[in-house]
Amino acid sequence: MAEIEPVADKVTSYFYALLFLRHPDLRVMFPAAMDVQRDRLFKALVTAAKHVDDAEILTEYLSHLGRGHRKYGTLAGHYPAVGECLLGALSRHATSSWSAETEAAWVRAYTAVSQIMIDAAAEDEAVAPAWWQAEVIAHELRTPEIAVVTVRPDQPYPFLAGQYTTVETPWWPRVWRHYSFATAPRADGLLSFHVKAVPAGWVSNALVRRARPGDVIRLGAPGGSMTVDHTTRNGLLCVGGGTGIAPIKALVEDVAERGTRRPVEVFYGARSDYDLYDIDTMLRLEQVHPWLSVRPVVATGAVRGRPNGVSGQLPDAVRRYGPWREYDAYLSGPPGLIRSGVDALLGVGIPSDRIRHDSVEELVTTGYR
Ligand SMILES: NC(=O)C1=CN([C@@H]2O[C@H](COP(=O)(O)OP(=O)(O)OC[C@H]3O[C@@H](n4cnc5c(N)ncnc54)[C@H](O)[C@@H]3O)[C@@H](O)[C@H]2O)C=CC1
Structure with a gap:
């Protein structure tokens, strides 16, 4: 991977060129513009390589990937074609480290990876539509x-x-x-x-x-593990930036439906007061649920007409309040916010296994564009 990473763009372009030259019938399964697709393939390879020593996480990741491929019309028979072209692209660009041994290792890895994806897709077929x-x-x-x-x-x-x-x-x-x-x-x-x-x-x-x-x-099928842990009575510290407030609102509704009255503290961040497009909904929820507190946070200017509004960055606002040791944290928004938010939450004493957010890599490559 070390030799491939700096030339990732070339490897993925070469891979897709090989695939479409050798199997032109597969081109219709891909979008007209391949830029995001190219990034996705490489991110998937890197993610798989990163978790190679943790069979449980790797299997979960690949199974999700296999199920997700059903909506593209991917069939078990497509995997060998992809594998051949992947090897072709890797062997061409990893020239100094390529040998019969590395080739055999890639073949083993690809066979195992594709089998997990194929099995997960087949299992899913019995219980859910492809889209x-x-x-x-x-x-x-x-x-x-x-x-x-x-x-x-x-x-x-x-x-x-x-x-x-x-x-x-x-x-x-x-x-x-x-x-x-x-x-x-x-x-x-x-x-x-x-x-x-x-x-x-x-x-x-x-x-x-x-x-x-x-x-x-x-x-496509649902995904993500930023879901409420109902096995604990801990409070929920929810940090949502921009449209990242959407899943936070869903979490608040989930807690309300359970009726467990755990404290839920929402920090809702936006660039300015004007950008707090969902503040009225959030404040309506706050009015009906005594266990819920919603604090608008704006990066520039002031929050008009909301006495509890805060000016500044979301992670700083979270640090200013608390203590948060009895809370589980949920973070949603731009990748930069997730990164700095995780640092802030660790800093205020919330351990990493109690901080939930969607994968930053996924947000970057498959974003909301
Ligand atoms: N499940 C999730 O994590 C979801 C993530 N999103 C992502 O949220 C983003 C929403 O975009 P916009 O509404 O344009 O957000 P935005 O750029 O207007 O930022 C929203 C808030 O995040 C803060 N922020 C941004 N970058 C930051 C950084 N590096 N450090 C600290 N705070 C930062 C801003 O100050 C603002 O308070 C998109 O990138 C979208 O992909 C959207 C929905 C769900």
């Missing part, structure tokens, strides 16, 4: 860039509060992006997402500016 179709039934613009999109899946969609899914729009086939569910599972089966149109974001711009009630999108 869900979902009709947009409401589209509410909260700011010119942020929409709350509510959809009705064509069949029951089981998930846990705090999880995310992948979304494909009809306008950009085979381009999938992650979005967290903005509510806990609802009795009416509806799902909603907070989407911010980001520059050059294919899916996010389509969802904010084009999608209207009646349009049909596709959803």
